[in-house]
Structures are given as structure tokens and as C-alpha cells.
Amino acid sequence: MKKTLLLIPLLICTSNFTFAETNSTAPVAASQVITPLAANTIRISTRPEILGLWGMEIPNNKKCVEYYNFRGGNEVVVNSGKEWSIGLFDYQPSPDNTKEKLPALIMQIKYENNQVDCSGYQENQAGEVSQYFVRWKNENTIKFCASEKEDKCFATLNRVLP
Numbered sequence: 001m002k003k004t005l006l007l008i009p010l011l012i013c014t015s016n017f018t019f020a021e022t023n024s025t026a027p028v029a030a031s032q033v034i035t036p037l038a039a040n041t042i043r044i045s046t047r048p049e050i051l052g053l054w055g056m057e058i059p060n061n062k063k064c065v066e067y068y069n070f071r072g073g074n075e076v077v078v079n080s081g082k083e084w085s086i087g088l089f090d091y092q093p094s095p096d097n098t099k100e101k102l103p104a105l106i107m108q109i110k111y112e113n114n115q116v117d118c119s120g121y122q123e124n125q126a127g128e129v130s131q132y133f134v135r136w137k138n139e140n141t142i143k144f145c146a147s148e149k150e151d152k153c154f155a156t157l158n159r160v161l162p
Contacts, residue, residue, distance in 0.1 A: 137156075
């Protein structure tokens, strides 16, 4: 009697494995295939905190806003009045988020349409490289500075879109 009671669960378990094996050979849609590596892998993607659309009001021209769109792939698009510029940027956050050393931002303009900007200037900036220090006032307001000193900040940008 004891042998029969022990054999029944064993047979049930074995039949489940046999059933599972015969089902696993059935065709599966490509979207349903999960490789063991993908099933056990966690990918963490970080992105620079500066990514997004930022706007800067020009002091002498409140009607015109200069926009900086920091996009993925280190691409930046700048729009100021009728001027459009496209380039690359490199954002280096401060080490250990300390306030003693400000984050650095380098931008290189690759192309621009050479139209009049918000300040009324028409200057072809293609090929120019600019370096700024970024002073974070809060998560939605930053200042571009010529040095790490606060008195050397010349532009305030406000976040428009994340």
C-alpha cells in the first residue's frame, strides 16, 4: 500500500515532465522567444540630468526665447529667433555631486542656418566649440557660467520639457 501511494505522485510528476517536453517542441512566435540571457539580464540606463528642452529669455528681447534641446546621443539643437543650430555636447557632472566643483558642458556646433538670432545677430557659428560651467539652481533652472565663480554666470535657462 505504501509503495502504491509513493508511486502515484512519482508517476504524476513524470507525466508532467513528459507533457512539458512534447509541448516545448511546438513552434513559438518570434516575439515570444526569451533567451536565458535576456531573461536574467537587467539593463540600467543612465542619462545626463541636463537632457531635455531648456529655454532662455533674452534680456533685451522678452518676446524671443532661445531654446537648447539636449537630446540622446549627445546631440544638441539650438533655436534662437530664425537661427537653427545642430551640434554635439558633452556633459560632465561634478564628481560626487559636490558643490565645490561645478559640472562642465562642452558644445560643438556642426551646422547652423546663418539666420538672425534673438539678440539680432547673424553669425555663422558652425565649427565653434564652447565650454561652460553649469550651476544648478534647482532641477528646473540652470545657469551657464564662464568659470566656477557665481559672478561669472551670464545665462539662466529654465526647463521647458523633461
